[in-house]
Amino acid sequence: xxxxxxxxxxxxxxxxxxxxxxxxxxxxxxxxxxxxxxxxxxxxxxxxxxxxxxxxxxxxxxxxxxxxxxxxxxxxxxxxxxxxxxxxxxxxxxxxxxxxxxxxxxxxxxxxxxxxxxxxxxxxxxxxxxxxxxxxxxxxxxxxxxxxxxxxxxxxxxxxxxxxxxxxxxxxxxxxxxxxxxxxxxxxxxxxxxxxxxxxxxxxxxxxxxxxxxxxxxxxxxxxxxxxxxxxxxxxxxxxxxxxxxxxxxxxxxxxxxxxxxxxxxxxxxxxxxxxxxxxxxxxxxxxxxxxxxxxxxxxxxxxxxxxxxxxxxxxxxxxxxxxxxxxxxxxxxxxxxxx
Numbered sequence: 238x239x240x241x242x243x244x245x246x247x248x249x250x251x252x253x254x255x256x257x258x259x260x261x262x263x264x265x266x267x268x269x270x271x272x273x274x275x276x277x278x279x280x281x282x283x284x285x286x287x288x289x290x291x292x293x294x295x296x297x298x299x300x301x302x303x304x305x306x307x308x309x310x311x312x313x314x315x316x317x318x319x320x321x322x323x324x325x326x327x328x329x330x331x332x333x334x335x336x337x338x339x340x341x342x343x344x345x346x347x348x349x350x351x352x353x354x355x356x357x358x359x360x361x362x363x364x365x366x367x368x369x370x371x372x373x374x375x376x377x378x379x380x381x382x383x384x385x386x387x388x389x390x391x392x393x394x395x396x397x398x399x400x401x402x403x404x405x406x407x408x409x410x411x412x413x414x415x416x417x418x419x420x421x422x423x424x425x426x427x428x429x430x431x432x433x434x435x436x437x438x439x440x441x442x443x444x445x446x447x448x449x450x451x452x453x454x455x456x457x458x459x460x461x462x463x464x465x466x467x468x469x470x471x472x473x474x475x476x477x478x479x480x481x482x483x484x485x486x487x488x489x490x491x492x493x494x495x496x497x498x499x500x501x502x503x504x505x506x507x508x509x510x511x512x513x514x515x516x517x518x519x520x521x522x523x524x525x526x527x528x529x530x531x532x533x534x535x536x537x538x539x540x541x542x543x544x545x546x547x548x549x550x551x552x553x554x555x556x557x558x559x560x561x562x563x564x565x566x567x568x569x570x571x572x573x574x575x576x577x
Contacts, residue, residue: 252515255520256516266531290525292418292481292496294503296313296473296496297503300313300509301518303469305433310500311372312349312369314495314496316349317475317492319379320477321478321492323488324478324482325487328394329393331394332394335395342478347475353467354463354466354467356371358459359460391486408483429469438465441458442466444457445514446512447513447514502553503528504521505553506556507524507525531552532545
């Protein structure tokens with residue numbers, strides 16, 4: 238009886254059911270592709286899958302925070318490109334050591350998040366308009382830094398030994414047999430999972446996303462809460478940009494293209510509501526895994542890029558449709574209880 242009650246309480250956690258559903262979908266997809274091509278199950282493929290998934294997980298975390306507050310961030314991809322170019326330029330042209338480069342790049346990216354949060358929360362610009370504008374601005378700055386070309390290798394500025402250490406730490410290196418890129422994403426996931434689920438800041442974000450007027454009446458600082466969500470988004474995008482810089486050993490001004498949509502996909506597949514106030518980061522983890530497993534599996538079975546985009550697009554639309562249906566169902570049950 239006690240075990241049954243504990244299971245019921247576990248399933249009643251807000252956002253847990255969609256997250257578990259996403260994990261179930263992940264198992265089905267992974268198994269299906271593995272049956273078609275057994276190399277999907279190989280340890281080498283699994284390790285590469287986890288490393289690639291780290292990018293979608295980080296992007297998904299950032300977008301999840303913003304979506305939970307009832308907003309959206311369309312500038313994530315451009316922030317990724319901007320941080321990749323800034324970090325590459327600092328090491329290549331400035332000869333600045335990787336630790337200082339990372340610190341400066343994070344500060345620059347957080348400025349993007351601060352501007353997004355200010356425009357949305359204080360200036361009352363619609364989030365898709367404010368972040369759309371910032372998307373063009375950040376990408377334009379990346380072009381200016383690169384002078385409309387991809388940067389040269391970072392080893393020219395900081396030396397091969399320092400460049401190798403930087404690339405190993407953020408992408409190619411392993412700790413306990415697992416790629417560092419995935420471990421970094423897991424560490425960031427753990428921090429923000431705790432922030433969202435166990436702190437007052439997290440509760441305020443759900444409150445703002447659920448009912449902004451009620452949140453104001455409850456004394457929640459709405460402006461600060463929304464701005465914090467955009468700062469988290471910018472930070473996660475920055476880390477992805479640094480990882481991509483480490484992957485290529487140079488800056489690519491087109492890095493991060495379409496990543497804002499990848500973030501939405503990872504979040505929505507995992508049960509984060511596009512209407513705000515609902516979902517947990519555990520679902521985002523599952524959503525990122527589903528997204529990467531789909532891409533990995535479709536590539537391994539030889540599906541054309543066009544087919545891959547169509548399949549993933551259909552999955553995202555189905556996830557959003559389910560969110561709408563579930564919300565309507567909850568609203569109907571709530572109204573019926575009030576009438577009775």
